[in-house]
Amino acid sequence: MSSEKIIEEKKQGQALLTQQKEGNTKKLYIESYGCQMNLNDSEIVASILSEQGYNTTHLLEEADLVLVNTCSIREKAEQTVRKRLEKYNAIKKINPTMKVGVLGCMAERLKEKFLEEEKIVDLVVGPDAYRDLPNLLKEVSEGRDAVNVILSKEETYADVSPVRLNSNGVSAFVSITRGCDNMCTFCVVPFTRGRERSRDPKSILEEIKELYTKNYKEITLLGQNVDSYLWYGGGLKKDFKKASEIAQTTAVDFAQLLNMVAISFPKMRIRFSTSNPQDMNLNVIHTMAKHKNICKYIHLPVQSGSTSVLKRMNRQHTREEYMELIDNIRKIIPECALSQDLMTGFCGETNEEHQETLSLMEYVKYDFGFMFAYSERPGTPAAKKMEDNVPLSTKKKRLAEIILLQQQHSLYRLKKFIGKTVEILIEGTSKKSDNHWKGRNSQNAVAVFPKGNEKIGDFVNVYIEDCTSATLIGKRI
Numbered sequence: 001m002s003s004e005k006i007i008e009e010k011k012q013g014q015a016l017l018t019q020q021k022e023g024n025t026k027k028l029y030i031e032s033y034g035c036q037m038n039l040n041d042s043e044i045v046a047s048i049l050s051e052q053g054y055n056t057t058h059l060l061e062e063a064d065l066v067l068v069n070t071c072s073i074r075e076k077a078e079q080t081v082r083k084r085l086e087k088y089n090a091i092k093k094i095n096p097t098m099k100v101g102v103l104g105c106m107a108e109r110l111k112e113k114f115l116e117e118e119k120i121v122d123l124v125v126g127p128d129a130y131r132d133l134p135n136l137l138k139e140v141s142e143g144r145d146a147v148n149v150i151l152s153k154e155e156t157y158a159d160v161s162p163v164r165l166n167s168n169g170v171s172a173f174v175s176i177t178r179g180c181d182n183m184c185t186f187c188v189v190p191f192t193r194g195r196e197r198s199r200d201p202k203s204i205l206e207e208i209k210e211l212y213t214k215n216y217k218e219i220t221l222l223g224q225n226v227d228s229y230l231w232y233g234g235g236l237k238k239d240f241k242k243a244s245e246i247a248q249t250t251a252v253d254f255a256q257l258l259n260m261v262a263i264s265f266p267k268m269r270i271r272f273s274t275s276n277p278q279d280m281n282l283n284v285i286h287t288m289a290k291h292k293n294i295c296k297y298i299h300l301p302v303q304s305g306s307t308s309v310l311k312r313m314n315r316q317h318t319r320e321e322y323m324e325l326i327d328n329i330r331k332i333i334p335e336c337a338l339s340q341d342l343m344t345g346f347c348g349e350t351n352e353e354h355q356e357t358l359s360l361m362e363y364v365k366y367d368f369g370f371m372f373a374y375s376e377r378p379g380t381p382a383a384k385k386m387e388d389n390v391p392l393s394t395k396k397k398r399l400a401e402i403i404l405l406q407q408q409h410s411l412y413r414l415k416k417f418i419g420k421t422v423e424i425l426i427e428g429t430s431k432k433s434d435n436h437w438k439g440r441n442s443q444n445a446v447a448v449f450p451k452g453n454e455k456i457g458d459f460v461n462v463y464i465e466d467c468t469s470a471t472l473i474g475k476r477i
């Protein structure tokens with residue numbers, strides 16, 4: 001018999017499900033910043049600690065252990081974490097036995113320095129060292145500070161079944177790769193998350209099966225660079241060429257994995273993120289087209305529309321190659337939605353180069369976008385070799401321009417759904433109205449519609465009558 005129970009809590013009006021293990025008496029408060037991978041890593045950490053007597057809590061004040069899973073991608077992300085540490089410090093005055101640990105990319109980047117800089121921190125653990133948490137906690141309980149930031153060649157946490165945190169019980173993340181080998185000059189990830197490695201497809205399918213059994217309806221396959229997925233028996237992607245001939249010929253790539261998942265779970269929706277244009281290929285696009293249950297949405301960060309900027313960023317494609325990829329996607333999957341990551345003010349970015357970003361946006365007319373001003377990160381190739389010479393005011397002005405253009409394009413794309421019927425997976429109650437459901441269609445567009453007798457997790461057909469630049473508004477048919 002399972003000793004697990006699911007508790008339901010209300011947070012900002014939304015029902016959130018959390019798995020709790022019976023008999024556990026210690027309380028873990030875990031907070032995540034940054035990417036979806038961090039959210040999923042926190043679920044892995046919660047799973048490892050549930051074997052150590054910890055259940056999660058949403059109340060900071062009652063925690064025995066507070067863990068913050070950090071992000072280093074931009075300076076602002078790190079400042080946010082420093083602010084949170086101040087808050088924990090205030091709580092520690094009331095609850096002096098509470099221990100505080102820092103996980104994730106900042107832990108990896110700053111290592112022991114964290115202990116010197118932030119007196120409140122007892123524990124510093126990098127993304128590949130979460131299995132060592134039980135030992136590290138023992139050190140802490142004996143009054144010593146504990147640090148483990150060793151990056152691994154093998155670790156994929158394949159056998160750890162994540163404890164789903166703050167889950168809507170409908171959609172879940174499944175990690176398939178860790179680390180990144182791309183070395184984009186602006187990016188800290190290869191330094192904080194190490195070299196790229198893929199997870200055994202068998203364990204991926206098992207995890208999805210467990211989610212399916214628990215009535216989840218949608219999974220997102222996660223990786224820094226999912227299209228680069230390659231399983232050849234374990235080990236680093238960069239060592240693939242050194243593997244035996246058999247390992248090389250029986251290797252599983254991303255298109256094959258996607259195909260396997262789609263066939264094995266025909267009733268589940270499948271998403272994936274993030275695709276790097278240099279690794280996205282026609283096989284993946286054809287696989288998406290072949291299966292109804294693979295969502296027609298690709299997050300395809302481009303960073304800049306200018307070939308010269310892309311070159312300085314060490315992105316492995318030109319503007320023209322990216323446009324060709326977009327043309328192919330549109331040809332093979334005409335209804336496919338696309339989103340971008342873009343950055344303004346990278347080292348040496350001229351106004352002409354910025355204009356090329358705007359014109360690329362006009363060409364693609366992305367459905368969604370995630371846009372940032374370039375933030376120099378210590379230790380990256382750009383920080384070492386290039387000058388961060390675009391004034392902040394220019395970065396911000398250009399950022400405002402691309403955000404404005406993206407809003408127009410999002411509206412343009414969403415308007416195309418008006419008068420059409422779309423299939424929505426109900427994820428919960430609309431934030432703005434208790435009388436409305438919210439969910440997403442295959443293209444990842446959020447839709448709201450009046451509640452009837454449906455429930456969370458149902459697939460329903462919704463006729464779209466109107467939209468804003470972020471939301472479709474409709475009624476069930």
Ligand code: SAH
Nearest residue numbers: 186187223224274301341342372373374375
């Ligand atoms: N492949 C990754 C990209 C991670 S970083 C993924 O899984 O999403 C996410 C986005 O942050 C990048 O696409 C980029 O647009 C932005 N970013 C990365 N480094 C940055 C920096 N130094 N300054 C500003 N934005 C950055």
Ligand code: F3S
Nearest residue numbers: 180182183184187189
């Ligand atoms: Fe970063 Fe480029 Fe990898 S943005 S995560 S180095 S693909």
